[in-house]
Amino acid sequence: MLRTIVSRLLQGIVVVFCLLLITFVLVRLMPGDPFSGEKAHSAHIIEKNKERFHLDKSYPEQFSVYLGLLIQGDMGDSPVKEQPVAKIIEHSFPASLILGIAGITIAILIGIPAGILSALKKNSYIDYGTMIIAMAGISIPSFVIAPLLAGHIATRVPFLKVAGWGDPFDWILPALTLGLGTAAYLARITRGGMLEVLNQDYIRTAHAKGVHPAIVVTKHAIRGGIIPAVAYIGPAFAALITGSFIIETIFQVPGMGQHFVNATKDRDYFLLQGVVILFGSLIVFANLAADIVLVMLNPRIRA
Amino acid sequence: MSFAHMVYLLLTACGLALVSCKGDPPIDTYTEKKILVLGNSTEPQGLDPQIVTGVIESNIIRALFEGLCVEHPSKQGIHLPGAAASWQANDDFTEWTFQLRKDGKWSDGTPLTAEDFLFSYQRILHPDFGAEYAGMLYYIQGAESYNKRKTEDFSSVGVSAPDPYTLKIKLKASIPFLPDLTKHYTWYPVPKHIILKHGSIDQRNTPWTEPENIVSNGPFILKQWRLNDYIHAEKNANYWDKDTVKLKGIRFLPVSNQYTEARMFFNEQLHATYGLAPEMIEHASNHYKKYLRQETYLGTNFIRFNVTDPTLKELKVRQALALSIDSEAIITHILKGGQKPAYGMVPPTEDYHTPNAVSFDPIRAKQLLQEAGYEGSKKLRVTLLSTDREVSKRLSEAYQDMWKKHLDAEVSIEQREWKTYLSRMSELDYQLALGGWIGDYPDPTTFLDMWKTGDGNNRTGWSNKQYEALLATAEQTKDPDARLRILEQAEALFLSEMPIIPVYWYTTNYLLHTSVKGWHPLLLNNHPYKFVDLELSDAN
Numbered sequence: 001m002l003r004t005i006v007s008r009l010l011q012g013i014v015v016v017f018c019l020l021l022i023t024f025v026l027v028r029l030m031p032g033d034p035f036s037g038e039k040a041h042s043a044h045i046i047e048k049n050k051e052r053f054h055l056d057k058s059y060p061e062q063f064s065v066y067l068g069l070l071i072q073g074d075m076g077d078s079p080v081k082e083q084p085v086a087k088i089i090e091h092s093f094p095a096s097l098i099l100g101i102a103g104i105t106i107a108i109l110i111g112i113p114a115g116i117l118s119a120l121k122k123n124s125y126i127d128y129g130t131m132i133i134a135m136a137g138i139s140i141p142s143f144v145i146a147p148l149l150a151g152h153i154a155t156r157v158p159f160l161k162v163a164g165w166g167d168p169f170d171w172i173l174p175a176l177t178l179g180l181g182t183a184a185y186l187a188r189i190t191r192g193g194m195l196e197v198l199n200q201d202y203i204r205t206a207h208a209k210g211v212h213p214a215i216v217v218t219k220h221a222i223r224g225g226i227i228p229a230v231a232y233i234g235p236a237f238a239a240l241i242t243g244s245f246i247i248e249t250i251f252q253v254p255g256m257g258q259h260f261v262n263a264t265k266d267r268d269y270f271l272l273q274g275v276v277i278l279f280g281s282l283i284v285f286a287n288l289a290a291d292i293v294l295v296m297l298n299p300r301i302r303a
Numbered sequence: 304m305s306f307a308h309m310v311y312l313l314l315t316a317c318g319l320a321l322v323s324c325k326g327d328p329p330i331d332t333y334t335e336k337k338i339l340v341l342g343n344s345t346e347p348q349g350l351d352p353q354i355v356t357g358v359i360e361s362n363i364i365r366a367l368f369e370g371l372c373v374e375h376p377s378k379q380g381i382h383l384p385g386a387a388a389s390w391q392a393n394d395d396f397t398e399w400t401f402q403l404r405k406d407g408k409w410s411d412g413t414p415l416t417a418e419d420f421l422f423s424y425q426r427i428l429h430p431d432f433g434a435e436y437a438g439m440l441y442y443i444q445g446a447e448s449y450n451k452r453k454t455e456d457f458s459s460v461g462v463s464a465p466d467p468y469t470l471k472i473k474l475k476a477s478i479p480f481l482p483d484l485t486k487h488y489t490w491y492p493v494p495k496h497i498i499l500k501h502g503s504i505d506q507r508n509t510p511w512t513e514p515e516n517i518v519s520n521g522p523f524i525l526k527q528w529r530l531n532d533y534i535h536a537e538k539n540a541n542y543w544d545k546d547t548v549k550l551k552g553i554r555f556l557p558v559s560n561q562y563t564e565a566r567m568f569f570n571e572q573l574h575a576t577y578g579l580a581p582e583m584i585e586h587a588s589n590h591y592k593k594y595l596r597q598e599t600y601l602g603t604n605f606i607r608f609n610v611t612d613p614t615l616k617e618l619k620v621r622q623a624l625a626l627s628i629d630s631e632a633i634i635t636h637i638l639k640g641g642q643k644p645a646y647g648m649v650p651p652t653e654d655y656h657t658p659n660a661v662s663f664d665p666i667r668a669k670q671l672l673q674e675a676g677y678e679g680s681k682k683l684r685v686t687l688l689s690t691d692r693e694v695s696k697r698l699s700e701a702y703q704d705m706w707k708k709h710l711d712a713e714v715s716i717e718q719r720e721w722k723t724y725l726s727r728m729s730e731l732d733y734q735l736a737l738g739g740w741i742g743d744y745p746d747p748t749t750f751l752d753m754w755k756t757g758d759g760n761n762r763t764g765w766s767n768k769q770y771e772a773l774l775a776t777a778e779q780t781k782d783p784d785a786r787l788r789i790l791e792q793a794e795a796l797f798l799s800e801m802p803i804i805p806v807y808w809y810t811t812n813y814l815l816h817t818s819v820k821g822w823h824p825l826l827l828n829n830h831p832y833k834f835v836d837l838e839l840s841d842a843n
Binding site: 033042048077081088150154249 | 329346348349351354356430431433434435436437438450451452507508529530531532556558559560562563566567569570572720721722723725726727729739758759760762
């Protein structure tokens with residue numbers, strides 16, 4: 001098991017390195033640079049600033065300088081925000097983490113029970129109703145749900161604000177928007193997994209031996225039935241933590257998601273590279289964690 | 304107790320808990336505490352007045368720092384004493400003497416002296432510092448040479464301090480509007496003793512602007528900076544005019560989504576928004592009239608021509624395209640923000656009479672196009688470069704439709720994201736492109752200097768020696784009225800060659816809460832916060 005983990009971690013490092021290299025090249029191939037703006041600046045000023053960030057050098061030289069910084073634990077400075085990238089990430093990460101945890105909790109609490117219920121009541125009104133809602137949850141984008149929640153719920157419930165990130169009540173609506181889409185996916189995946197398990201021989205045997213139906217479900221079916229859902233939760237959690245540009249801008253959340261979009265638009269090379277390293281690492285770790293949980297749930301995978 | 308009773312009791316308890324949470328609207332609490340809460344679009348690039356380049360940063364820096372002169376809260380063109388108690392100019396406005404106030408201090412109590420100004424001007428002009436807006440100080444004698452490293456000796460730059468409270472500035476030309484320039488953040492003093500504590504004069508990215516380090520000379524001092532959340536400034540107890548300052552604090556929120564910002568305002572979370580989306584203007588006008596502000600703004604929207612393009616180097620083609628744009632229709636149906644149709648580049652003022660060069664005349668436009676050889680089967684085919692912003696998309700489609708209708712021209716639209724759009728314009732890789740310009744100070748030169756040959760903002764390929772000679776003559780003209788007449792001639796010449804089509808003059812549209820007092824329309828929207836107050840009113 002330990003060998004597998006170490007091997008997966010090493011693969012993860014290679015994946016993140018490739019991701020970084022591709023991002024490094026692609027963002028520099030885009031027209032413009034971090035220093036161009038609506039009001040043009042003198043050529044000698046732009047040259048001076050390129051020199052400060054080593055952007056006057058060739059790509060391989062720039063990359064080696066950047067790797068040298070990374071090895072020393074420095075992600076460089078943002079040429080647009082005039083701040084260390086690590087500091088920008090450090091300030092934004094807590095909000096994204098809170099939002100991600102709240103979002104995945106909502107998704108699990110709604111999605112998994114809904115999927116199990118739907119599978120147990122297969123082809124009933126409960127099943128159809130749940131799956132229609134789940135399909136709607138998957139189909140309706142967050143830029144529709146978020147303003148609806150902000151405009152109709154936040155304005156009517158006294159302790160909610162339409163936007164802002166001051167107290168824990170402010171987490172509710174963005175987490176709900178973020179979690180609902182994932183909950184819908186989880187419900188469908190859980191239903192599928194449960195239906196497959198419920199048709200297995202050992203479940204029929206348990207029923208035939210007179211085991212109470214509730215125990216059959218809770219003790220035997222769920223363990224196998226939620227395996228696909230667990231496999232999905234890992235990357236979904238990473239995706240929720242890395243944030244959502246739309247949800248962050250609509251609810252005014254000071255998280256990570258907006259850096260990804262804004263850094264690309266602003267040609268903020270170093271911030272974008274920093275964010276890609278973080279996002280890549282999170283996805284690698286989340287997948288690894290999901291694999292470990294899967295092994296714990298299903299001993300057959302260990303072989 | 305039955306299950307139904309238990310559920311009922313639980314719901315009642317939850318309901319009571321919710322009701323008990325309901326307090327005053329957040330904005331009333333802030334009003335009582337005298338804290339002004341402002342929407343400020345996006346996270347600032349930084350707070351160093353000598354590094355930043357935008358309006359968003361200016362809105363915050365104006366609270367923290369103060370220049371030699373201060374904007375009057377309601378009267379444009381009136382200069383109030385700031386770091387300088389008084390000032391005088393010589394007859395031709397080329398030499399200025401500013402007497403600094405003796406009670407001027409930095410927020411840590413250190414006296415503010417002329418030495419701080421010398422240090423500030425040396426820092427922003429230092430060739431190794433790389434300040435993007437160093438050009439704002441090129442009016443000073445020798446400043447450009449020093450900034451471009453033609454000389455290493457800062458004493459060759461026309462600034463001196465004969466004593467700690469006297470600052471002398473020698474200009475390379477007659478600049479009667481220097482007090483206006485000193486209100487721009489590039490001319491603000493920065494604290495020498497703090498900057499040098501955290502780095503050298505030519506070093507950027509030092510932590511001197513962090514809340515725990517920063518020292519400033521304005522009415523407010525930075526207390527908290529939560530990235531992408533808010534910036535909070537508190538009243539500066541060491542400010543020379545602290546009795547005038549009524550607010551106890553200002554909170555700037557970087558709300559980038561205009562719809563979110565409007566929702567926050569309507570939900571009483573903000574005293575003022577940064578802007579208002581065109582689609583929201585009508586809604587605000589119908590339902591929130593008392594909050595809606597539509598004020599003239601010193602800016603011009605236009606379309607650039609690439610005059611080096613084989614099709615567009617023909618003047619008659621440019622004129623035909625210009626005369627077939629109905630600015631009134633664009634303002635009424637798309638912008639809806641009370642903008643004014645532009646007939647020139649420089650927004651007119653009481654003293655400056657913008658030459659009337661462009662008006663909607665589709666019949667004349669068609670004639671001009673025919674004279675240029677486009678008739679019968681020969682159609683005009685051009686491409687319009689636009690940005691991915693919503694308003695730009697709609698403007699582009701309107702122009703495309705007007706040119707099709709009035710000139711039967713085939714116009715294709717190229718929408719590009721911001722940096723690509725800028726890059727294409729700078730490389731003259733376009734035919735027509737949307738454009739706009741906001742003045743840095745209330746003088747026509749802020750709109751006319753950019754069209755000089757080789758200026759980075761020209762981006763049209765247009766060049767005219769006579770135009771530049773007129774601008775040079777204006778620079779050397781002592782009489783302010785005569786100077787403006789020469790600038791009018793220069794603009795008339797510029798417009799006759801039509802490297803741009805002026806479309807409309809900007810307005811600012813935003814929402815302002817009725818509890819905000821002392822906030823009046825200003826051409827540059829650069830409200831001096833020290834005169835602003837908050838009062839709970841019945842209207843709330």
